[in-house]
Amino acid sequence: MKKGWQQIPMGQLCSISSGDSDTQDAVEDGAYAFFDRSRTVKKSSRFLYDCEALIIPGEGKEFLPRHFVGKFDLHQRAYALFDFTIQIDPRFLYFYLHHFSHYLPSVAVGATVKSLRRRHFEQLPVAVTTLAEQQRIVGVLDEAFAGLATAQAHAEKNLQNARALFESHLQSVFTQRGNGWAEKRLEEIGKTQTGSTPKSSDPECYGDFIPFVKPADFNKDGSLDCENDGLSKKGLDGARKVAAGSVLMVCIGATIGKCGYCDCDVTTNQQINALTPSAGVSHKFIYYQMLTESFQRSVMHSSAQATLPIINKSKWSALAVALPPKLEEQKQIVAKFDALATETQRLARHYQQKQAALAALKKSLLHQAFTGEL
Known part of the structure; x- marks a missing residue:
């Protein structure tokens, strides 16, 4: 430590207190800021503090401070540092806690959700120089x-x-369209199919003969990560091959509607529907159209949503796209x-x-x- 600096426990530099509000105290039209364990600042109809403070969540993975001046409410699992002594500038302490950000996670307790106690804040060593x-x-x-x-x-x-x-370009192209465009069901412009999974109990079904694609293998740009898993020739015999130049879509769960395309032959699990277009139809053209808000709405509208959204092959095959001639x-x-x-x-x-x-x-x-x- 540089000459003239000293280490002081944070409990000697400010008051430290947790709040006593709970999650249900948050209201949409509250007049006061409400700080809890999340990064989102909520609203409350009451305030517990009216001061300059550093606010730190008492549970989670990161325990980084916010600087706030004014009236605010505080969750019972969050802490406020306030009433700073003349030895410390609040903003200096704010920056120091960001610099020393490894300390609080290292002393937090709990096997699943890490949490802090008042003593962890009081004992935190702060490097202090002149005001x-x-x-x-x-x-x-x-x-x-x-x-x-x-x-x-x-x-x-x-x-x-x-x-x-x-x-904007995506929406304008597929809503304004050009002369001669015609609407066709997916099943009218190519072969549609749903993937399948070979027996996981038979290791001979798996290998590197052909990629085996799952929803997690869809990249943001529509390409597929084909290096993760694969099937053997035996596995392919019990699966469904999706030919190069096809369009794929996740058909179940939280990522329903996620689109991709393949430039090589692949297989997929049963969570994915695929279209292999006929001659005269560009698979990338269909891929981009499937990204549009209107097509995504039609997917959700056609999905059964009792528990998880799911669109089966027949309903998916009946969805319409527009094509230039x-x-x-x-x-x-x-x-x-x-x-x-x-x-x-x-x-x-x-x-x-x-x-x-x-x-x-x-x-x-x-x-x-x-x-x-x-």
Whole structure:
């Protein structure tokens, strides 16, 4: 620790208290902020505190503070740090707790859900320097983090704009349509089928002869992860082959409606329906149409929802799509969608890289701040 700094238990720097409100105390039109264990700030019709405070969830995986000034309600499983002594600047402590974020998870108790007790907060060692130096550090970090937030928001806005452009083009193409477009049921434009699973008790059914696709193997860009599982030639004999150039859709459960396409022969389990289009129909054209809001609505409308939503092969096969008369027009539309999708994916990768870079920079700044190097 740098000369002039000292470690002080957090219990000597502020008051520490848990709330006494419960989940049902949250109301939609409450006048006051209500902090619980989640990241979402809810509303309450009452307040327990009226002060500057750092609020930390008392259960979960991450125990990161929020800084708040004003009247607020507090869940019984959350903690407020308040009534700070003259030794500590609240914002300095806020940044320090983000820097020292590994400590609270390391002392939390519980086998399944990790939780904190008051003593964990009271005993937390805080590296403290002079109040003037704390305020200088806070000023530097506030300015730096504001700039990082602006950069992050800019990258996020670019990604949102690209996604909005893709969605807008998707909707306009399939709602406005062109001359000569005709509606056809899926069963009228190719072969539809539902997958099947060979006996799991027979290991000879499994191997690397042909990919065996499940809902978890659908990627966000519609491609399939074909490297996870496979069937042997014996397994294929008891399964249903989906030919290259087919469209696939999850037909049951929470991910019903998730779409994909295959560029090689695959097999699937029974949670997936597939369409192998006839000559003159582009599988990618059908794939993009299945992404539209209107088609997704028709899937949900046709699914039985007693427990889990499910659409069987016959109902799925009867769903309608719209087709231009010529394959060349379908391919031109697909090329436009492919270009927009590629740009959206590029911006998504850029955004993820930006997020990682900003997180690393924040971590570096915090390290410098609390080792006396800032």
